[in-house]
Amino acid sequence: MLEKSHKFVTCQNCKGREHSLLNHFCSDELEHLNSHRACNYYKKHQAVFLEGSFPRGVYCINQGLVKIFKRGDEGKEQIIHIAKAGEIVGFRAMFTEEPYKVGAEALEDCTICFIGKEDFLNLMESNPVLRKGIIKELSKELADRADFITNMAQKSVRERLAFTMLILLDVFDNAPINLSREDLANFVGTATETLIRLLKDFKDEGIIEIQTRKIHVIDRQRLLSIAGK
Amino acid sequence: MLEKSHKFVTCQNCKGREHSLLNHFCSDELEHLNSHRACNYYKKHQAVFLEGSFPRGVYCINQGLVKIFKRGDEGKEQIIHIAKAGEIVGFRAMFTEEPYKVGAEALEDCTICFIGKEDFLNLMESNPVLRKGIIKELSKELADRADFITNMAQKSVRERLAFTMLILLDVFDNAPINLSREDLANFVGTATETLIRLLKDFKDEGIIEIQTRKIHVIDRQRLLSIAGK
DNA sequence: CGAGCGATTGAAAAGACTCAACCACCGTGG
DNA sequence: CCACGGTGGTTGAGTCTTTTCAATCGCTCG
Numbered sequence: 065m066l067e068k069s070h071k072f073v074t075c076q077n078c079k080g081r082e083h084s085l086l087n088h089f090c091s092d093e094l095e096h097l098n099s100h101r102a103c104n105y106y107k108k109h110q111a112v113f114l115e116g117s118f119p120r121g122v123y124c125i126n127q128g129l130v131k132i133f134k135r136g137d138e139g140k141e142q143i144i145h146i147a148k149a150g151e152i153v154g155f156r157a158m159f160t161e162e163p164y165k166v167g168a169e170a171l172e173d174c175t176i177c178f179i180g181k182e183d184f185l186n187l188m189e190s191n192p193v194l195r196k197g198i199i200k201e202l203s204k205e206l207a208d209r210a211d212f213i214t215n216m217a218q219k220s221v222r223e224r225l226a227f228t229m230l231i232l233l234d235v236f237d238n239a240p241i242n243l244s245r246e247d248l249a250n251f252v253g254t255a256t257e258t259l260i261r262l263l264k265d266f267k268d269e270g271i272i273e274i275q276t277r278k279i280h281v282i283d284r285q286r287l288l289s290i291a292g293k
Numbered sequence: 294m295l296e297k298s299h300k301f302v303t304c305q306n307c308k309g310r311e312h313s314l315l316n317h318f319c320s321d322e323l324e325h326l327n328s329h330r331a332c333n334y335y336k337k338h339q340a341v342f343l344e345g346s347f348p349r350g351v352y353c354i355n356q357g358l359v360k361i362f363k364r365g366d367e368g369k370e371q372i373i374h375i376a377k378a379g380e381i382v383g384f385r386a387m388f389t390e391e392p393y394k395v396g397a398e399a400l401e402d403c404t405i406c407f408i409g410k411e412d413f414l415n416l417m418e419s420n421p422v423l424r425k426g427i428i429k430e431l432s433k434e435l436a437d438r439a440d441f442i443t444n445m446a447q448k449s450v451r452e453r454l455a456f457t458m459l460i461l462l463d464v465f466d467n468a469p470i471n472l473s474r475e476d477l478a479n480f481v482g483t484a485t486e487t488l489i490r491l492l493k494d495f496k497d498e499g500i501i502e503i504q505t506r507k508i509h510v511i512d513r514q515r516l517l518s519i520a521g522k
Numbered sequence: 523c524g525a526g527c528g529a530t531t532g533a534a535a536a537g538a539c540t541c542a543a544c545c546a547c548c549g550t551g552g
Numbered sequence: 553c554c555a556c557g558g559t560g561g562t563t564g565a566g567t568c569t570t571t572t573c574a575a576t577c578g579c580t581c582g
Contacts, residue, residue, distance in 0.1 A: 134439050135443075136443050136444075136447035137447070137448075137521040140447055142442060142443040142446045144439045157436070158432075159425075159431075160432045160436065161429075165436040165439060166439055195424070198428070199427070199428060199431065200390075202388075202431040203385040203386070203387075204389050205435055206385050206431065206434055206435060207386070207389065209438035210363050210394060210395055211363070211394070212438075213371060213438065213442055214365050214371040214373075216445035216446055217482030217483075218365035218367070218371060219365070219366075220570090222569095245528070245529060245530090246528080246529095253445070253446030254570075255570075255572075256528090257531085257570095257573095258569090260530060260531085261531085264530090276578095276579075277529090292366040449537075449538090451537095473560070473561090474560075474562090483538075483539090484538075484540080485561085485562095486538095486539075486540080486562080486563085487537090487539070489562060490562090505546090505547080505561085506560090506561090524582095525582090527578105527579090528578090529578080530575100530576080530577070531574105531575085532574090532575085532576100533572100533573095533574090534571105535572075536569105536572085538570090539566105539569090540565105540567080540568095541566090541567105543563085544561100544564100545563090546560090546561075547561090548557105548559090549556105549558095550555105550557085551554105551555095551557105552553105552555085552556095
C-alpha cells in the first residue's frame with residue numbers, strides 16, 4: 065500500500081503535521097509549503113541521508129520511523145535519536161553549512177517529504193513563528209542531549225536500558241517495541257549480547273514480554289524506577 | 294585586579310567579542326548592546342546560574358572559564374562543556390521557556406556581562422545575522438553533543454581522557470590544563486581514582502607532565518592517536 | 523529445503539568502580 | 553614561626569559489570 069500512497073500525501077492531509085514544527089500555518093502558507101515539497105517512499109533500511117554528505121534540504125516524516133545515528137571509530141553505530149511522523153530531520157547540518165555529522169536511515173517503510181534548502185530557509189525568513197519554533201526545538205534537543213550524555217556517563221547499562229525503553233515507548237506510541245537487537249543495543253550504547261541478557265532479566269522480572277523481535281512493556285512504573293529520576 | 298576591572302568592561306573593549314556571536318555589529322549597534330548590559334565579577338566556584346532556576350537573560354563571558362554541567366541521580370556532576378571568553382552561556386534554556394536543565398559555575402575568577410532576556414530577544418529580532426549565528430551555533434553544538442554521546446558509549450576511559458585533553462588544550466589556549474581532578478573526572482565521565490591512574494600512565498608514557506594540579510601536554514600527536522579519529 | 527542472518531548462550535578476560543587508607547599541600551590561628 | 557586541620561590528591565586491593573569471542577540455535581526468505 066505504502067509504496068503507492070506517497071503520491072497522495074499533501075501537507076494538508078499530513079497527519080504528523082499537527083504536532084510538528086509546521087503546525088501553525090494558515091491555508092495559504094500551507095498551500096505554498098505543499099507546492100514546494102516532494103514526497104518519497106523509503107524502504108526499510110534505506111538511507112535518508114548519509115553521514116558526510118552535504119545537505120540539500122530537509123526531510124519531513126509523513127509516516128514511519130527514522131533512526132539518526134553516528135558511527136564510532138570501529139564502525140559501530142550509536143543511535144542518537146529515533147524520529148517519528150511529524151518530525152523534520154536533517155535541518156541541523158543545513159544551518160552549519162557543513163556535511164552531515166550523522167546519518168539517517170528508515171527503520172521501517174516510510175513516506176517522507178523533501179523540502180529544498182532554499183525553500184525552507186525562505187520559509188523561515190518569512191515566518192517568525194516557524195523560526196522561533198526551530199530555535200526552541202534546537203534548544204530542547206540540546207537539553208535532551210546533555211541528559212543523554214549524563215546518562216551514558218553515570219548510569220549502568222541496566223539503567224540505560226530502562227531509560228531507553230521509556231523513550232521507545234513514546235516513539236512506538238505504546239505499541240510493542242519493534243527494533244532489531246542490534247539497533248536496541250546501539251541506542252542503549254552496549255554490546256548486543258549484554259543487551260540480550262538484560263532483556264532476559266527484565267522478562268524474568270515481569271517487566272516486559274518478548275515475542276521474538278517485539279517487546280511489550282508490562283510494567284512501565286518499574287522501568288521508571290530502574291531508570292532513576 | 295579583576296575584582297575592580299569589571300567596572301571598566303565595555304562591549305567595545307571586550308577581547309572575547311571578536312571571535313564570538315556578537316562580532317559583526319556596527320558601532321551604533323555595539324553602543325546599543327553596551328548600554329543594555331551589566332558586567333559582574335564572579336569568584337572561583339561561584340554559580341552563574343543554577344540548574345532548575347528560570348532564565349532571566351544571557352551571560353557573556355568577558356574573562357575566565359565557566360563549566361556547564363548536569364547532576365546525575367546520585368548528585369555526581371557531568372561536565373557538558375567548558376565555556377571561555379567570548380562565549381555566551383545560558384541562552385538555550387531561554388528559548389525553551391523552561392528552567393535551566395544544566396548549571397553554570399565559574400572555574401576561576403571571571404568577569405561576565407549580563408544581558409536581559411527582553412533585550413537579547415529584541416536584538417535577535419532586529420538582527421538577522423545574529424539570529425543566523427545563533428541557529429548555527431545551536432546546530433554546531435548539537436553535532437558536538439552527538440559526538441560526545443558516541444564517545445561516551447563506545448570509547449574506553451583512556452580514549453575519552455585523551456579526547457577530553459584535546460578539548461581542554463583548546464579551552465586553555467595551549468597553556469597548562471588547570472582543573473581539579475574531580476572536575477577533570479567529571480568531564481571525562483569516570484571516577485576520580487581512575488582518572489588519576491590514567492594520568493599517571495600518560496605521564497609515564499611521556500605524553501604529559503604534571504605539576505601537582507597543572508597538566509602540561511607534551512605530545513599532542515600522541516593524544517590524537519589515542520583519542521582515535 | 524537450504525542458506526544466512528539475527529538472536530541467544532556460555533565462559534573467560536578486561537576494564538572500571540568502590541572503599542579504605544594514606545599523603546601532601548595550604549591557609550589558619552595560636 | 554610552627555602546629556593543626558582540612559581538602560584535594562594518590563595508592564592499593566578486591567569486586568563487579570561489561571565486553572569479547574566462540575559456538576549454537578532458529579527464524580525467514582528465496
